Amino acid sequence: MSDQTPPRSSYHHGDLRAQLIDAVRDLVETHGPDGFSVAEAARRAGVSSAAPYKHFRDRPALLRAVASEGMDRLRSAMEAARASHPPGSIAAIAAIGQAYVDFARSGPGVFRLVFGLTEGHEEDPHLEEKGFGCFAVVLQAVAAVLGKSLDDPMVQSRAYTLWTCVHGHSFLIIDRKTKGKFEMADEWGFLMQVTASIIGAE
Structure with missing residues (x-):
């Protein structure tokens, strides 16, 4: 250049x-x-x-703009993944998880920025709202499977459990903690199994 x-x-x-x-x-x-x-x-x-x-007040503002753009891309990927499977299916939820993992894998720096403690990030209502928008994709898919409303405690709890599981898996991957004996050959099978277990658990 x-x-x-x-x-x-x-x-x-x-x-x-x-x-x-x-x-x-x-x-x-x-x-x-x-x-x-x-x-x-x-x-x-x-x-x-x-x-x-x-365009940007300072360096933190520029970083927040990158995080915001990253959240937009993450939500779009999650929504597209959900739409690629029948509504109300376990596969639709697992696909959301796969999109989340793929986002982390393809851009670990932005993934860390989005979920890290960047200066001012935790006090930015705009970013907080976008973060909830991503979580809402999971909530909607879980509610569709369970046939319940978005604010139902069961939907909230199971969506959160799914989110934390996939989030942790994503960080293990980008931190290269899954190499060797923890490296899985069938990630989709893993995500389907986890989803079915959490959604079906009483």
């Missing part, structure tokens, strides 16, 4: 914000949430080091 700043027309009209988010996402995957600078993100986007501050 050229180090020269591109013509104004290439990064105005809202393009720069998206370009910076893409640049930071790549840097987070390479260096982690704490291993990049705004100046480096600006260089990758082909703009001056001052340009990002026209």
Whole structure:
């Protein structure tokens, strides 16, 4: 990529914000949430080091924007996975879990950012709402299988149990803790088994 700043027309009209988010996402995957600078993100986007501050107040705000975009992609992937199986089926729930694991595996840096204690993250209502939006996909699928409302305690409990199981599995994978004897050949079979066990447990 050229180090020269591109013509104004290439990064105005809202393009720069998206370009910076893409640049930071790549840097987070390479260096982690704490291993990049705004100046480096600006260089990758082909703009001056001052340009990002026209769209983001500071470095934490830029990180929160990357986390927000990541949550949007995660929710879309979960919804698409659910829709690929019959409504109210165990497979629809397992597919949501598979999408979650695949998201973590394909972008571990952003996955850690989304669920980590990034500065200001825990106090951001916008991110909190998006996080619940992802969980709502699981709630809806569980409610459909059990034939109950979203606020039913059984739906809430089993959806949460499924979420924590898949979440933990995802972190074990990206932390490379499943290599060797814990490495599974049939992840889909595992997710189906876990889902059936949790949904069917009394």
